[in-house]
Amino acid sequence: MNKKLCLTLALGGALMLSSCGKKLGQFSSDYFTTNPNPLEVVGEKVPATVTGNIPAKFFVKNASVTVTPYLVYNGQETPSQAYTFQGEKVQGNAPVVNYQYGGTITIPVSYNYVPAMAKSELMLDFVVTQGNKTYALPRVKVANGVVATAALADAATVNPALAPDKFQRVINDKYTADILFLINKANIRAEQLKTDAMVELQKEIANTYGNDKRVLKEINIKSYASPDGPLAFNTELAQNRENTTKGYVNEQLQKDKIKEFNDLTAEFTPEDWEGLQKMVAQSDIQDKDLILSTLSMYQDPEQREKELRNLMNVFDVLADKILPQLRYSRITASIDAIGKSDSELKEVYASKPDSLTIEELLYVATLTDDPAQQKGVYTTATQVYPNDYRAYNDLGMVQYAQGDYAAAKQSFAKAAQLSGSAAEPQMNLGLVELLNGNYAAANKYFGSAAGQNGLGDALGVYYLKQGDNAAAARAFADSKSNNAALAQILTKDYSKAKSTLAGISKPDAITYYLSAVLGARTNNENMLISNLRQAIRLDNKLAALAANDLEFANFNISNLVK
Secondary structure: OOHHHHHHHHHHHHHHHHHHHOOOOOOOHHHEEEEOOOEEOEOOEEEEEEEEEEOOOOOOOOEEEEEEEEEEEOOEEEEOOOEEEEOOOOOOOOOEOEOOOEEEEEEEEEEEOOHHHHOOEEEEEEEEEEOOEEEEEEEEEEEEOEEOHHHHOOHHHOOOOOOOOOOOOEEEEEEEEEEEOOOOOOOOOHHHHOOHHHHHHHHHHHOOOOOOOEEEEEEEEEEEOOOOOOHHHHHHHHHHHHHHHHHHHHHHHHHOOOOOOOEEEEEEEOOOHHHHHHHHHHOOOOOHHHHHHHHHHOOOHHHHHHHHHHOHHHHHHHHHHHHHHHOEEEEEEEEEEEOOOHHHHHHHHHHOHHHOOHHHHHHHHOOOOOHHHHHHHHHHHHHHOOOOHHHHHHHHHHHHHOOOHHHHHHHHHHHHHHOOOOHHHHHHHHHHHHHOOOHHHHHHHHHHOOOOOOHHHHHHHHHHHHOOHHHHHHHHOOOOOHHHHHHHHHOOOHHHHHHHHHOOOOOOHHHHHHHHHHHHHOOOHHHHHHHHHHHHHHOOOHHHHHHOOHHHOOOOOHHHHO
């Protein structure tokens, strides 16, 4: 072997030893970037991507490195999934980093968020394997802290769906009776005043006298002549029937001492062709299709009558069965029934609650803002009306608001059992599952509650918990709530978030805290300070939260959180 070849082999061996035999050097934090940095809560996770740009002639050819990302906080550390990378000479399936040119490595990380993570560091732990040797390299910090604003989403603040009462203090009833006349006559026969309908009508009108629970609103009279005979004659006849009937009603009102009511109206129809057509259509007359065809073919009243009379057998049937029923006056009385006042309802509930209707009981519960009293009323409703799903649903609504979620779930489940098609208990069961972190079950219940008022707020929180902030903002639409404002902040719709926060009817500590976050994000220090001060005044536990909240890292809030 000549000297030149030996020199070449020697140099090659030296190079091989330099790239394969030496230990891997320490990683530098400069090699890594993290997106985002600081980390951010998304839904209930803390996800991020760490990218490593490994320089040339660093990653030795016979080394494999297992990188474990640790989130270190409050004396604890939580690992994410470990990833392995290897040099060119290693037998394995891990991604390869070239010695000569270096390379890029990608390390996804994800943690289940806990509040203590707000003040934390993301560290990379390295374990190197080279042949039979394994050794650790110093950890490297690649991110600092977690922005936890998304964790403020709160299902407990979503209002469960109320199954409303149908209570009406004023119920309008209409009572109707017909007076039939003989052909070509306008006088009222005595027997027509003794029919069941007329007796009932007279009784209901008479009962309004001196009765503040029954108010006669109006009486209407409509009089008709049947569509046979000359139009001029029928016009006069129908008008006479109107006058006769109106006279009778006025006489009866005087007799019953009824003087105060809104109106007495009267009108007449000379020939009741519409009534004829309707009655024929509802009859079992053999030739009714022929009659209806004739009526639709001709619009002129005299021509219509002429054509019907030409149908001899048909007209005889009409004269016998239909036309006598079209010679009448119809009297309709509109009467308001006035229900119990609020104070009367409360008195009855206190003394004899089982005498109230279900609508009255459910309404009584709305007359107080005291949850304990509401719970008592709804409990009574479940006992008096155990088959009405609304009583159980609304009892669960109060239990939910009081934080008794297990009891609320039982009440909602009972309501759903009583009425499988009712949307309110389906939405409310979804809320309980959402609160318990059972998102698949929550989503299923929400699907069964489609169209329910208030479902958008529940779905908005569901999407926030899933980390889909854009879908959450769409679901909330124009809702004025803390959760809605949070979704808008997370999607950087700061103008709408400001409007939403200003529109909340009963702002609480979180309302002001979110306003402070909005102030920080829009670089409005006055807005931040004034709202954070009010938030801490309403709930002093928020001082500790704010102290570690990276939303405020660029502002001096030490005087507020000390």
